[in-house]
Amino acid sequence: MADQAQRRWRAACPNCGAPVEFASAASTTAVCGFCRSTLLRDGETLARIGQSxxxxxxxxxxxxxxxxxxxxxxxxxxxxxxxxxxxxxxxxxxxxxxxxxxxxxxxxxxxxxxxxxxxxxxxxxxxxxxxxxxxxxxxxxxxxxxxxxxxxxxxxxxxxxxxxxxxxxxxxxxxxxxxxxxxxxxxxxxxxxxxxxxxxxxxxxALQGLRTTAEGESIAEAKFKGRSIACPSCGAPLEPKLSQTRSMVCAQCSAVVDLPANEARALGFTPQDRGLPPLIPLGRTGTLAPAGEKPLPWTVVGYQERCDIPEDTEDEQSFWREYLLYNRLTGFAFLVDTREGWSLVRTLTGAPAASGDGANWQGRAYARRWTYQAKTTHVLGEFYWPVRLEDRVQVTDYASRDGQWLLSRELQGGEVTWSAGQVLPSAAVQQAFGLTAPAAQFTRDASAFKASGGTLLRNIVIALFLIVLLFALLRACSRDECQGYKDSFGETSNEYRQCRANARGSGVYIGNGGGSYGGYSSGGGGHK
Known part of the structure; x- marks a missing residue:
């Protein structure tokens, strides 16, 4: 007979006889912890309806x-x-x-x-x-x-x-x-x-009773200390640091590896060339404090380089970098580095409301800036979603009128992901992570995010005038017309190489004609 006490109900599993307990009157189903039978409760009896x-x-x-x-x-x-x-x-x-x-x-x-x-x-x-x-x-x-x-x-x-x-x-x-x-x-x-x-x-x-070892550390921390999976490309050991990791890059051969959810062998890999090291090293921890938020320590666990896909072969291609950050209490965020500035970005559980050609989110209006296709070209570290090189996504970027707040909508396959971000001063990023690289590599003009139509038009007119003037000056001398990109991003950067390629093809570098300021979205998604 079932045992009824303090609203809990207990009976024997009809398959193996082990005790099965129900703590809620609303629960009609349980899985036996011994034989994995799926059991259906009907009054005072249990019936086996399947196997889990x-x-x-x-x-x-x-x-x-x-x-x-x-x-x-x-x-x-x-x-x-x-x-x-x-x-x-x-x-x-x-x-x-x-x-x-x-x-x-x-x-x-x-x-x-x-x-x-x-x-x-x-x-x-x-x-x-x-x-x-x-x-x-x-x-x-x-x-x-x-x-x-x-x-x-x-x-x-x-x-x-x-x-x-x-x-x-x-x-x-x-x-x-x-x-x-x-x-x-x-x-x-x-x-x-x-x-x-x-x-x-x-x-x-205020969770209590989480999984821990005898030493008091979490199960995730303990198991990941010894977790190792062989790289399917070169055989080197992969040792992910996070329980959420679904893709990571092999430090030996740079292959992008899909990780299983258990201890099985890796699911597959995609080869990639070795790229330049990121400005912020993987594993580095820095404290960031966006306006109105509590300062939190963030650790860099992943890094990806992305670019837009120009609709016309004559359009310039824009490149940017995204650092995947992790905090054990609040989850993940993205530190995004583009030509125009730095920002701290997080995915949204909600969705902004449409407002004409713009959007509203938490009482703030955003104007639409650009819509474009983007792809990931290089990755390092670990990611909580399965990373796919060259996968294309549709991105729409928005910015507040003062340029300090950003929104992005990313569409890939059967899922839409919204993310929101805030511009950060480059000096704050450099100080937070203790970076000693040349200051020119961190300085970005965040004013480019401003959504004022008049200001944008004026900047375009001024920019066209400066480009014509720069072309005349470059024709009059023999200096490198892409020196600005070289100083900011380095001689082997995507920005500098793209500029040089444009210069070789047309005789002049025409500036940021593609319109994209670099996908301020979290990328990756992954339902649930």
Missing amino acids: AEIFDDYSPLQLGATGRWMGSGFAVVGRVQRGSDLGNWNEWHLLFDAGADTPRIAWLSEDNGQFVLSLEAPLAERPPEAPGVGLPLTVAGQRWQVAAVVDAALRAAEGELPRPPQAGRVVELRNAQGEVGSLEYRDGGPPIWSVGRGVNLAEL
């Missing part, structure tokens, strides 16, 4: 039984579903909140573009309309959303107690201007499941 695969060890700090607090209410982690798609794998942790409501809340803590989202399920009065294309608006539960992704989510594994039997199915992810994330999960034989959440930091959840 083994959970792959992804070094998450969370585990069943961990507790925390959110918005004044305590919760416990009671279950987990592991899902995946061609965009990567992710966890969805089932949370049980303290008693107090007549109907227990079904809540999930899920991974989202290197961050976390806490969501609550909610009823839907009517079946929502079919999702239009990615990036288009959709009204659900009386609220306006943007479609961020449409994913066929596979079921990898499950454990613990769950509100319903886990299934594979189509997931439509939505975002809005209030910073919320909506999710429609379509299942066979029933209406879609609707949930709404927003981004959270693990630090603010």
